[in-house]
Amino acid sequence: MEKKTLFDKIWDAHVVRSVPHGPDVFFIDKHFIHEVTSPVAFLNLEKRGVGVLYPERTVATPDHNVPTIDQDKTIKDKLSRMQVERLRENCERHNIELHDLGSAHHGIVHVIGPELGITQPGMTIVCGDSHTSTHGAFGAIAFGIGTSEVEMVFATQCIMQVKAKKMRITVDGELGKGVSSKDIILYIIAKISAAGATGYFVEYAGSAIRALSMEARMTICNMSIEMGARGGLIAPDETTFNYLKGKRYSPKGEEWEKAVAEWRNLQTDEGAVFDKEYQFDAADIEPMITYGTNPGMGIKVKENIPSTDGMEGSNKKSYLKSLDYMGFAPGEPIKGKKVDYVFVGSCTNGRIEDIREVANFVKGKKKADNITAWIVPGSREVEKLAHEEGLVQILEEAGFKLRQPGCSACLAMNDDKIPSGMYAVSTSNRNFEGRQGPGARTLLASPLTVAAVAVTGEISDPREVF
Amino acid sequence: MAYDKFNILKSTVVPLPTENVDTDQIIPARFLKATEREGFGDNLFRDWRYDVEGNPKKDFVLNDPTFSGKILLAGKNFGSGSSREHAVWALYDYGFRCVVSSFFADIFKNNCLNIGVLPVTVSAEFADVLFEAVENDPSTEVEVDIEKQTITLVSTGASESFDINVYKKENMKNGFDDIDYLLNIKDEITEFAVNR
Ligand code: SF4
Numbered sequence: 338m339e340k341k342t343l344f345d346k347i348w349d350a351h352v353v354r355s356v357p358h359g360p361d362v363f364f365i366d367k368h369f370i371h372e373v374t375s376p377v378a379f380l381n382l383e384k385r386g387v388g389v390l391y392p393e394r395t396v397a398t399p400d401h402n403v404p405t406i407d408q409d410k411t412i413k414d415k416l417s418r419m420q421v422e423r424l425r426e427n428c429e430r431h432n433i434e435l436h437d438l439g440s441a442h443h444g445i446v447h448v449i450g451p452e453l454g455i456t457q458p459g460m461t462i463v464c465g466d467s468h469t470s471t472h473g474a475f476g477a478i479a480f481g482i483g484t485s486e487v488e489m490v491f492a493t494q495c496i497m498q499v500k501a502k503k504m505r506i507t508v509d510g511e512l513g514k515g516v517s518s519k520d521i522i523l524y525i526i527a528k529i530s531a532a533g534a535t536g537y538f539v540e541y542a543g544s545a546i547r548a549l550s551m552e553a554r555m556t557i558c559n560m561s562i563e564m565g566a567r568g569g570l571i572a573p574d575e576t577t578f579n580y581l582k583g584k585r586y587s588p589k590g591e592e593w594e595k596a597v598a599e600w601r602n603l604q605t606d607e608g609a610v611f612d613k614e615y616q617f618d619a620a621d622i623e624p625m626i627t628y629g630t631n632p633g634m635g636i637k638v639k640e641n642i643p644s645t646d647g648m649e650g651s652n653k654k655s656y657l658k659s660l661d662y663m664g665f666a667p668g669e670p671i672k673g674k675k676v677d678y679v680f681v682g683s684c685t686n687g688r689i690e691d692i693r694e695v696a697n698f699v700k701g702k703k704k705a706d707n708i709t710a711w712i713v714p715g716s717r718e719v720e721k722l723a724h725e726e727g728l729v730q731i732l733e734e735a736g737f738k739l740r741q742p743g744c745s746a747c748l749a750m751n752d753d754k755i756p757s758g759m760y761a762v763s764t765s766n767r768n769f770e771g772r773q774g775p776g777a778r779t780l781l782a783s784p785l786t787v788a789a790v791a792v793t794g795e796i797s798d799p800r801e802v803f
Numbered sequence: 804m805a806y807d808k809f810n811i812l813k814s815t816v817v818p819l820p821t822e823n824v825d826t827d828q829i830i831p832a833r834f835l836k837a838t839e840r841e842g843f844g845d846n847l848f849r850d851w852r853y854d855v856e857g858n859p860k861k862d863f864v865l866n867d868p869t870f871s872g873k874i875l876l877a878g879k880n881f882g883s884g885s886s887r888e889h890a891v892w893a894l895y896d897y898g899f900r901c902v903v904s905s906f907f908a909d910i911f912k913n914n915c916l917n918i919g920v921l922p923v924t925v926s927a928e929f930a931d932v933l934f935e936a937v938e939n940d941p942s943t944e945v946e947v948d949i950e951k952q953t954i955t956l957v958s959t960g961a962s963e964s965f966d967i968n969v970y971k972k973e974n975m976k977n978g979f980d981d982i983d984y985l986l987n988i989k990d991e992i993t994e995f996a997v998n999r
Contacts, residue, residue: 353995354988359970362985364995374887376838387986391996402836416836423838467886467910483888483914485980493985493992498913499968531823532880535909565883567909631823631883651878655822748832748885757855769827769884771850 340609344538347478351461360497366460368490369446372399372420374465378488379427389431389491397428398436400445402750405740408438444716444742447471447684454584458573458600468684470561473570474554476603480568501567502612507543510619515800518553519783522560523625523635531633535565545619551580552690559685563632572604627768627781630659638798644668672796678761679710679791683747686764687715689722691784696728698788704736705794712737713745749774762790806919808978813946815872816937825884830893844896869941877904882911891915905930916971929963
């Protein structure tokens, strides 16, 4: 029998037909939408006079542009308000499930999907958002699509894509103290570069990955796109099943047993061949931070910013342009640099586990005076748990400001912007120029490192602070 | 949405050698608030093109009158990051019909093909040849022939072939998009869906 990777198994089961010398017609089980990348798709659908084929397969939530204060009031920004209203109208007209602002399950689309048990092993999932790869943590094929494809999914529940090549990244061994899944993925991206996995779909494997919680696995899969990968996935196991059990949309009773039995088969066959393989040792990974303007520009907190030795031409120019934007010099240490903002949130690290981690470490401490500290839960559910567990009180006593759920300063489409020239250490996923506001300088790190920075007011290694 | 047919494009070139240009640079998030697909070209490369007061930055290539054309010659790993199709809408709306680079990010490339902007991947060496020619002489023309799958520096005849799958090629030539195809096989899809 042909040996297949997990990716092959799921992909092949969803091919309606293959166009000769062209793409596959690829069936989509679940489709998430939000207010920013869906309106034009709905509009074009109407222009064509076509309806939504399977509305029950689409779930919507407004997350990208929504304010994170006063969510019960009318949105002040006119354009944002229009997008959110348009989403409401479209969902109503096409009979699509909407988790609206203020409702019990409102939140960032990649946080609520898993929370509700919509995301399940073996599924194909798309959304007009590149961090859809998050859902791969459950052993699903999940990836971001453009608005034209959103329209295709509405109209036909299919898109047309050429199957990606396969990469496996194995991380074996045990993580050291103070090192988390965010450090794993920042380490991997730094090793293989921001474009190193372009054209591939990645499977993460190895003992260090298997030891992670679902939340931590989501953090890893989330950032697959930051090394150019189409998506990333992790084979489901007991951790996955335990997480999903009892969730709102998870199968129940006999159906559950049947589903789990099927999910157990979602493994890469022994001897299956990948187009590319990488192996890393967990013991080599330490707290990481980025210093430049793409997520591949990451180093260990204790290291120096790389010098320009060996660089030339446009490579060197681009590198210097990037450091110039950041206000850093080649070869200097990153530790000890003054910071202005910290941001805990986003679909990468805005889950309850992340907030617990930060609260746990700042408990009884105070943020430094020069720091503005924002903490934005990924969903209402996370917000509720944070209150119930007393985390909010701990964080507020430490000087953090808790805001309401949304993408917030991850992409700064709303008012949550880092002022020009200021430094923010963030748990989000992108440090592009202006990502957190025009002129803002972003450094990506784990929730733990962010907590350490909040307390010291400068770039710090969390292992030295607590 | 159907788009203009693409056959042979002969044009001068706008060079942007910066590497790793992500879609947040092509169009920043704060300009994604429209509910229609119009006017994105005004904000193409917004923060590289204008300062905070909205004045054009002189050193950015789109503000340099010596360079113009329908072909954008870009640095390595162009279009990384966010899946926002708005990035391609902005390029299209501004007037670009073709982007040439030695390396494209995946989703961006897909998005281009879906709305009729041709992404042409060339070797790093050929990209260098093009950059040099264009920077030395901004009136340099480049010809992209989709049928022959070739890109040619008109002045010297230096040429390279590029890849595009047959299906997408036919789409580009005829201005078709994937939805036309998918809607035609809807019965096959609904049959498939029964067991999913
Ligand atoms: S939190 Fe950031 S990365 Fe995640 S979906 Fe929102 S904008 Fe995208």
